[in-house]
Structure formats: C-alpha cells, structure tokens
Amino acid sequence: xxxxxxxRVISTAIGREIExxxxxxxxxxxxxxxxxxxxxxKLAGEEMxxxxxxxxxxxxxxxxxxxxxxxxxxxxxxxxxxxxLSTSMKPADxxxxxxxxxxxxxxxxxxxxxxxxxxxxxxxxxxxxxMELGHKNRLETLFVDIGYPEAF
Numbered sequence: 001x002x003x004x005x006x007x008r009v010i011s012t013a014i015g016r017e018i019e020x021x022x023x024x025x026x027x028x029x030x031x032x033x034x035x036x037x038x039x040x041x042k043l044a045g046e047e048m049x050x051x052x053x054x055x056x057x058x059x060x061x062x063x064x065x066x067x068x069x070x071x072x073x074x075x076x077x078x079x080x081x082x083x084x085l086s087t088s089m090k091p092a093d094x095x096x097x098x099x100x101x102x103x104x105x106x107x108x109x110x111x112x113x114x115x116x117x118x119x120x121x122x123x124x125x126x127x128x129x130x131m132e133l134g135h136k137n138r139l140e141t142l143f144v145d146i147g148y149p150e151a152f
Contacts, residue, residue: 007058027094028041067130073136077100081096102136
C-alpha cells in the first residue's frame with residue numbers, strides 16, 4: 001500500500017469517526033431519557049477516541065493496530081428497520097438507530113476490505129470493521145435488554 005492510498009483510507013476513516021461523534025453528540029442532546037443521554041454521550045467520546053487512535057496510526061503506520069472481532073455477531077441490527085432521529089424517540093428506537101449506524105459503518109469497511117487487493121489495506125479495513133462491530137454488538141445487547149426486557 002503506498003502512502004497516498006494509506007492517507008486516503010485513514011482520512012476517510014477519521015471522517016467517519018467524526019461523523020459518528022457528531023451523530024451521537026446530537027442524539028445525546030436530543031433525547032430526554034437519561035440512560036440514552038449517557039449512552040450516546042459515552043459513544044460520542046469513544047468515537048473521538050477512535051479518531052485519535054486513527055490519527056496516531058496515520059502518524060506512525062508501523063504502530064500496532066489490531067482490533068479483534070467480537071466473539072459473536074447478534075445480527076439484531078440487520079433485522080431492525082432504521083428509525084428517524086427525533087426528540088421523542090423511545091429508548092428502543094434510539095438504540096435501533098444507533099446500532100443501524102454502526103452496522104452501516106461495519107458494512108462499509110467490510111466492503112472496502114473485500115474490494116481491496118492490497119493486503120495492508122485489507123487488514124486496515126478489517127480492523128476498522130471490527131471496531132464498528134464491537135459498538136454494534138454493545139448496542140444490540142442494550143437494545144435487546146430495553147426492547148425485550150422479558151428476555152433474560
């Protein structure tokens with residue numbers, strides 16, 4: 001992978017992390033539910049942490065950058081429709097929106113990995129997809145706990 005390709009990939013990933021941070025910060029500001037407000041605020045902070053990690057990786061491409069995939073993918077997001085963000089969202093709908101956003105990000109990076117013939121880019125995309133899958137799984141677990149409280 002040449003420097004230009006690497007910079008382009010990392011810049012795209014950083015941009016997506018900034019967008020995710022803005023989405024979660026906006027969702028946190030719009031929701032009235034205190035648990036969701038805290039969850040979205042925490043996710044906004046984690047997205048900024050991802051952006052900072054990617055900035056460090058861009059500055060030092062030799063830096064170890066490996067994110068393991070979670071043990072399982074619940075695939076709840078794939079079976080859920082994408083709701084619209086609103087100030088009156090129910091907690092389950094807000095979590096559904098967030099997990100769908102993480103699913104889209106994961107699929108974006110998986111698609112780039114599949115399309116890439118460069119082993120270095122493929123590894124980078126796989127790591128980025130794993131990062132998004134981790135968020136997706138955490139949100140899916142919260143969604144199941146809130147959306148289906150009778151399940152235990």
